[in-house]
Amino acid sequence: MQPQYRASVERSCEQCRIVFRVPNNRIAAGRGRFCSVPCRKAFSARDAMTACPACTVIFRARKERLRERGAQFCSRVCQFAARLKFLAPQDQKFWDRLSPNGECREWSGSRDPRGYGRVGWRGKVVLTHRLAWELAHGAIPSGLLVLHHCDNPPCCEPSHLFIGTQSDNIQDMLAKGRGPWGHAGTRAIKRSSPS
Secondary structure, eight states, X not given: OOOOOOOEEEEEOTTTOOEEEEEHHHHHTTOOOOSSHHHHHHHHHHEEEEEOTTTOOEEEEEHHHHHHHSOOOSSHHHHHHHHHHHHHHHHHHHHHTEEEETTEEEEOSOBOTTXXXXXXXXXXXXXXXHHHHHHXXXXXXXXXXXXXXXXXXXXXXXXXXXXXXXXXXXHHHHHTXXXXXXXXXXXXXXXXXXX
């Protein structure tokens, strides 16, 4: 009786990287990753099965990296998604720092000399009413300003804010009688008396 021929494939051991032959039936069964039992045990001691904190998929991670860095992710996509989820609470912290004052929600943190709120946000100091607009409606188009319907500089209530140009800002100021020249933009003209 002739011995039955088994088809095999050359593979590299995942622990020691030695090339060895593995029968196809072992590969089909999900085995054949290691050249020997000691290599399999050493690999198991080195790695741990862990869940990805972003997508909850179970994957193999290095134990020493888990000890050093804490959570590991199964992919770069999950790592980036988790970073975005981590940043989301910062948005909530911003809204929590607004205190109601009538219909307005005023910034309770630091303010500049003109009364506008200022906050450090992702490495830059920004005006809070502009940040409130960006969080509520998206990016501010270039060359446009965020204006207040309520004329209250520390107000960050998104319904009180609107987008406009510098010209719109001046027209709004004059229409509300806040110009440096008195009511509704009328300028007092100083005339010299004839002598």
